[in-house]
Amino acid sequence: MAGLQKAIGIKKMPWFFLLPNLLAVILFSLLPVFVNIFYSFTGSDRLYPSQRPFIGTYNYETLLDCGNYLDPSTCSRDLFWRALGNSLVFVPTQVAAMIGIALLTAICLNGNIRGRGFFRGVFFFPVMLSPVVVALTWQWILQRTGVLNGILTNLGFEPVNWLVYANSAFFWSVFVTVWAHMGFYTIILLAGLQAIPRDVYEAAKMDSASHWRAFTRITLPLLKPVLLVVFILAVIRSVQTFDELYVLTGGGPGSATLLMVQYIYEIGFAVQPRNFGLAAAASLLLGIVLLIFTLVQLRISRGSSNG
Known part of the structure; x- marks a missing residue:
């Protein structure tokens, strides 16, 4: 290293260590x-860039071609808009449930309870599982001859086709993804709670503040930066949901649980002929929306902190 430093100079040494990354x-x-940007402006089902003709913005025009944007059946790519509509419902529902349950769990785990370390491990365990394993496990539980229907049958109820009907399939899609990823956000929120000084709560207790008042006036304001990070991460992860739903429901019944990433995968790789250009255009539109959303959230956070 001494010879290398003498050869390139001490100021260039950091670049030597950063170069592999x-x-x-x-x-x-x-x-x-x-x-991906290049493919979005090209056509054909050929894979190699040299074999793909330039077609300009045709792929974007095809995706955005609609008689009525509120009615997917009037669009030239109706599945794209159905996937977008499902995502617009799935993402807020899943993120709200994820953060709410993760915050409640973190508050409970932050308390002085017996077996606290054990329960922390239990809640984080699903995060370490493969998404495919999670989906297959819950598919085994929810199928007509599965564990859940077995319990209902023993209690005298009729078995239910949980994944056959649109509403129940959508509910279980949200439930399974929250169950699988909640532990990750719980750990982040738990770290944020432990960073809050205990003296503040002791002072509030001396002033006879209720638990709810301490939560709304102390915990939430001091936890706001951590909540923002969790919110952004949860939204990005929710929009990118693919593995669990692809195995659990396959986007069905019909297109009830079809989300954007699965649409991009199917149009680019699963159907014939494969439309790489259209899939690339759809993924770029999704990426742009996520980028704008993240920048807006960071701007709002920065404005509120400055205020």
Whole structure:
């Protein structure tokens, strides 16, 4: 290292250590983005860029071609708009449930309860499981001859086709994804709760403040930066949901649980002929929406903190 430092100079040494990571980021992150942008402006089902003709903004025009944007059946790519509509319902519902349950769990785990370390491990355990394993497990539980219907039958109820009807399939899609990922956000919120000084709560207790008042006036304001991070991460993860639902429901029944990432996968890889250009255009539109959303959230957070 002394010889290398003498050869390139001490100011360039940090770049020597950063170079492997920079190459990995460029090769596996930045380069695919630029290739995806290129594919979105090309047509044909050919894979190699040299074999794909330039068609301009045709793929974007096809996706956005609708007689009535509130009626997917009037759109040239109705499944794209059905997936978008499902995502607009799925993401707020799942994120609200995720953060609410994770916050409640973190508050409970932050208290002085017996077996606290054990329960922390229990709630985090699903995060370590493969999404496919999670989906297969819950599919086994929810199928007509599954565990849940077995319990209902023993209690005298009729078995239910949980994943056959649109409303129940959508509910279980939200439930399974919350169950699978809640532990990750619980740990983040738990760390935020433990960073709040105990003296503040003791002072509130001396002033005879109720638990609810301490929660709304102390916990939530001091936990706001952590909640913002959790919110952004949860939204991005929710929009990118694919594995669990693809195995659990396959986007069905019909297109009731079809989300954006599954639509992009199917149009680009599952159907014939494969439309790489349309899939690339849809993924870029999704990425742009996520980027704008994240920037708006950060701007709101920065404005509120400055105020």
